[in-house]
Amino acid sequence: MRLAWNIAAAMANSVVLVLINLIALPFYLRFLGMEAYGLIGFYTTLQAVLQVLDLGLAPTVSREIAHGAETEQQRRSASLLRTLGLIYAGVAVAIATIVVLIAPWIGAHWLQAKALPESVVAQAVMLMGVNLACRWPISLYQGALIGAHRLARAAATSMTVNICAAITxxxxxxxxxxxIRAFFVVQAGFGLLQVIVLRxxxxxxVGERDAPYDFGDLRRVWHFSAWMSGIATTSLVFTQLDKVLLSRLIDLGSFGHYMLAVLLVSGLSVLTVPTFNVIFPKFTTLHARGDIASLATFYSDTSRIFAVAVFAxxxxxxxxxxxxxxxxxxRPDVALQVAPLVALLVVGSALNAVMNFPYALQLAFGRPRIPFAINISLLVLALPTIVWLARHYGAIGGALSWALLGNVYLFVGTIVTGRRVASFAGIGWLARDILVPLAIVLMPALLGLWVTRDAILPPWAETMVAMLAACVGVAVGASYSPFARRQVLIFLRRYMRLCPN
Structure with missing residues (x-):
């Protein structure tokens, strides 16, 4: 029951966050303009890049709390959480200081603003640093709630605070x-409020509120955390390199179009983030019990359901x-600029999304070296690919590189996971639990495309057709999962008992 509730709560949180961004964007464009929105996009990129300073501690505390609950070592987990809280506070102060100091240089030499004065850009970057500091500990306390299987509480807090922040x-x-300065001031205030509530x-x-601070205990988790830090660093370089390069190589308005496309594609996080937050502690718990058979079944069933939804x-x-x-x-003119970017970015993002399953399995088995090695290998290929395509084709080149690299990651990551972690997560998993769901949802999607191309429809009507095709794909594809079929049968049996006539 708790698993289903956590999935529902996490999914609701992701849906709300994406809807907030989508609904708010037209207001931001109207009140601030495309260049100012480009600054918001730069802030998003900066926030992602600075996650390297997390040093892998957020996922580490999530794993430690999940493992501690299973092995009855909650007091040690509580002590670790209190100790890491102090470390995160120190890092937050350092982030604010560094960003404020380099803000004038960024405004003068990095961001290529045309309409906004250089002083306004510099001040906005300074406020980005304050905003980042206020929000920095969020990942730690969310990780703790994830490890404790309390996603509903984290989700409720996130939804409430972010809705209020957007409205304000x-x-x-x-x-x-x-x-744009007012934007960052309001966001910083609500970010600090979210940290306080989550803490x-x-x-x-976690409990054990009288647990002592224990900096010596950090040595116990440092090995796993260090590898997680390496994974986080290489992952961020891999996922943010296109944005960092484009923020330097193209004008701020064009970069705003690219970040708008990124925002739309981020709608996939409605499925990706909550799913990972549920499967990772579950994988960890089953592995701690040594119940590999149940783990293999759970891995396959959830993969099929997720693949159907994300591909649709x-x-x-x-x-x-x-x-x-x-x-x-x-804005039809904006749609023309953004459409090809979205089409390419969504391919790479969908393929990266399904790879959350092998990644979560690698971490649950305590094998962080594997995703680190995969990331290093991908970076060797990604760096020249992104640089060459971005220099020659600009924003389109950045989006194309993301699609190509997503395909490479899918096959390389699956093969390595099957050989080094668990045989049930290899090529057979890719064919059975990923490619078959893709083929299932592809049929109604192509039918929807044929309908809209054969008839000239207004945007709202074509969007409705797209949504209907996606829903049909999910409904048909869900029947491919044994878990989904069992849940439907349980529901039907209960309904028949309640309605005998």
């Missing part, structure tokens, strides 16, 4: 100060992107 930000921009919830979930959503975006963007922004 739009209100300030509409009736108060229309400035209380995390300590309550990805195909809806890729095949109907121009209509969706036009309906979303009410």
């Amino acid at each position: 930000t739009i209100a300030v921009l509409a009736w108060g100060m229309r400035s 209380v919830l995390a300590h309550n979930a 959503l990805a195909l809806a975006l890729a095949l109907h992107v121009e209509a969706i963007v036009t309906l979303w922004t009410a």
Whole structure:
């Protein structure tokens, strides 16, 4: 019951966060302009890049708390959480200081603004540093709640705070100060509020509130954490390199278009983030018990359900992107610029999404060296690929590199996981639990494309067709999962007992 509740809560949180971003974007474009939105995009990239300073501690504490609950070592987990809280506070201060100091250089030499004054850009970057510091400990306390299987509490906090933040930000921009600086000030305040609430919830979930600080205990988790830090660093370089390069190589307006496409594709996180937050502690628990048979079954069933959902959503975006963007922004000119970017980015993002399963399995088995080695290998290929394509084709080149590298990661990661971690996660898993669901959802997606191409439909109508095709794909594809079939049969039996006539 708790597993299903956690999945539902985490999924609801992701849906709400994506909807907030999608609904708020037209207001930001109206009140701030495309260059200012480019600054918001740069902030998002900077936030992702600075995650290397996490040193792998957030996923480490999640794994430690999940393992501690299974082995009855909660007090040690509570002590680790309190100790890491102090470390995160120190890192937050360091982040704010560093970003504030280099902000003038970024405004003058890195970001290529045309309409915004250099001083405004520099001040906005300074406020980015303050915002990052206020939000920095969020990942630690969310990781603690994930490890304690308390995703519902983390999700409720995230949804409440982010909805209030979006409403307040739009209100300030509409009736108060229309400035990118006002945007970051409001966001920083709500970020700090979220940290405070999550901290209380995390300590309550772990218990043992009188557990002492123990910096010596960090040595116990340092080995796993160090590898996680390496994974985080290489992953961030791999996922953010295109954005970092494009922020330097193209003008701020074009970069705003690229980040707008990234935002739309981030809708896949509605499925990816909550699924990982559920499967990772579950994989860890089953591995700690030594129940490999149940782990293999759970791995296969959840992979099939996830693949059906993520591919259905990805195909809806890729095949109907121009209509969706036009309906979303009410700007056909923006849709023309963004459509090819979204179509390419969504391919790479969908393939990376399904690789969360091998990645979570590698971590649950305590094999962080494997994803680190995979990331290093991908970077060797990614760096020249992204640089060459970005230099020759600009934004389109960056999106194309993401699609190509996603395919490489899918096959290389699957082969390595099957050979080095668990045989049930190898090529057979890829064919049976990933490619078959893709083939299933592809049929209604192509039918939807044929309908919209054969008839000239307004954007809202084409979007509805895309959504209907995705829903049909999910409904048909879900029947491929034994777990989904069992749940449907249970529901039907209960319904028949309640309605005998």
